[in-house]
Amino acid sequence: MPTTFTMVGGEGPNSYQQHSTHQGALLEASKEKINEAISTKLGIDFTSGLISIADFGCSTGPNTFAAVQTVIDAVEHKYQKDIEFQVFFNDSSNNDFNTLFRTLPPARRYFATGVPGSFFGRVLPKNSFHVGVASFALHFVSKIPKGVRERHSPVWNKDIHCTGFSKEVANLYLDQYKIDVGSFLNARAQELVSGGLLLFLGHCLPNGVQMSETVNGMMIDITGFALNEIAKKGLIDQEKLDAFKLPVYLAHADELKRIIENNKCFRTEVFEKISHSKEEYQIDSDYLTVAFKVTVGGSVASYFGEDVMEKTYEIVKEKTQELLPQIANAKPGMQYLIVLRKT
Numbered sequence: 001m002p003t004t005f006t007m008v009g010g011e012g013p014n015s016y017q018q019h020s021t022h023q024g025a026l027l028e029a030s031k032e033k034i035n036e037a038i039s040t041k042l043g044i045d046f047t048s049g050l051i052s053i054a055d056f057g058c059s060t061g062p063n064t065f066a067a068v069q070t071v072i073d074a075v076e077h078k079y080q081k082d083i084e085f086q087v088f089f090n091d092s093s094n095n096d097f098n099t100l101f102r103t104l105p106p107a108r109r110y111f112a113t114g115v116p117g118s119f120f121g122r123v124l125p126k127n128s129f130h131v132g133v134a135s136f137a138l139h140f141v142s143k144i145p146k147g148v149r150e151r152h153s154p155v156w157n158k159d160i161h162c163t164g165f166s167k168e169v170a171n172l173y174l175d176q177y178k179i180d181v182g183s184f185l186n187a188r189a190q191e192l193v194s195g196g197l198l199l200f201l202g203h204c205l206p207n208g209v210q211m212s213e214t215v216n217g218m219m220i221d222i223t224g225f226a227l228n229e230i231a232k233k234g235l236i237d238q239e240k241l242d243a244f245k246l247p248v249y250l251a252h253a254d255e256l257k258r259i260i261e262n263n264k265c266f267r268t269e270v271f272e273k274i275s276h277s278k279e280e281y282q283i284d285s286d287y288l289t290v291a292f293k294v295t296v297g298g299s300v301a302s303y304f305g306e307d308v309m310e311k312t313y314e315i316v317k318e319k320t321q322e323l324l325p326q327i328a329n330a331k332p333g334m335q336y337l338i339v340l341r342k343t
């Protein structure tokens with residue numbers, strides 16, 4: 001069971017690179033607030049004239065390039081002097097770094113470095129960066145909680161993700177999530193200089209809303225449905241499917257806030273819901289199918305193979321079309337900007 005959740009690489013029609021405008025729209029909507037946070041909260045001492053920026057969970061672009069540029073523009077605006085920039089692009093080692101490097105903006109004003117490895121542990125030297133970004137990367141867990149994958153366990157989860165409807169399963173995921181966010185923050189606390197900032201952009205659940213009541217949850221449930229159809233035809237082993245769980249946990253807003261505030265290495269400067277016109281997915285079966293194929297599809301392919309992944313998303317497309325009225329009535333999710341300052 002792969003525990004990393006890598007996006008579909010390359011630059012082709014079914015790649016994350018071509019279908020990540022939904023995630024990129026949040027950055028666009030948060031630019032002014034990021035600028036303000038850097039202007040008023042970044043408090044670093046950089047005598048060498050070099051500022052290092054790190055993006056954790058960068059994938060292939062173009063969003064990572066836009067995020068990095070937003071930070072650079074804000075830092076230049078704040079200090080109004082000649083600065084050299086170094087950028088650390090971090091993702092799991094099976095991320096498509098070749099595409100990332102091939103598509104680096106030709107006019108960039110920074111030195112680029114790839115940093116493969118899990119962001120739940122240390123990936124950079126101590127005190128080595130000044131501003132960190134993690135965009136749509138704070139909803140992963142490093143492992144599936146014990147018992148959730150095992151067919152005969154009392155907490156076996158028949159769904160492929162944490163729907164939120166079984167309290168026991170949700171609590172197990174939440175416990176794991178607390179550990180993982182804690183590990184992420186403790187690792188960054190060592191790598192980030194004092195007075196440096198961490199910016200988190202992403203999505204969580206509004207308090208009281210279950211994952212399966214949102215478009216995200218519904219689309220993952222449809223993926224689970226499609227995989228079960230394929231298992232019924234005997235094309236994949238039902239037992240293998242029963243153990244397939246996505247390493248994803250979308251926290252409720254209050255849970256996320258509490259987990260972050262419990263870490264005493266950082267002070268929360270901003271924890272804001274960002275509302276913008278593109279925060280909800282387009283209710284269109286082609287759009288939704290591709291949007292989830294380039295994200296969730298990566299995990300389906302690495303567990304069951306490319307052919308099964310392709311068949312899965314053929315079924316997903318039909319089922320999405322059939323369920324479009326329900327999807328249109330899904331409860332809204334929540335997008336956020338979080339800014340933490342290292343104390």
Ligand SMILES: C[S@@+](CC[C@H](N)C(=O)[O-])C[C@H]1O[C@@H](n2cnc3c(N)ncnc32)[C@H](O)[C@@H]1O
Binds near residue numbers: 060134
């Ligand atoms: C949804 S993508 C977001 C990409 C980009 N930041 C954006 O906003 O478009 C999430 C990324 O997090 C990466 N990721 C997930 N778990 C990771 C881990 N443990 N360590 C490093 N990267 C991880 C995935 O490989 C993926 O590229």
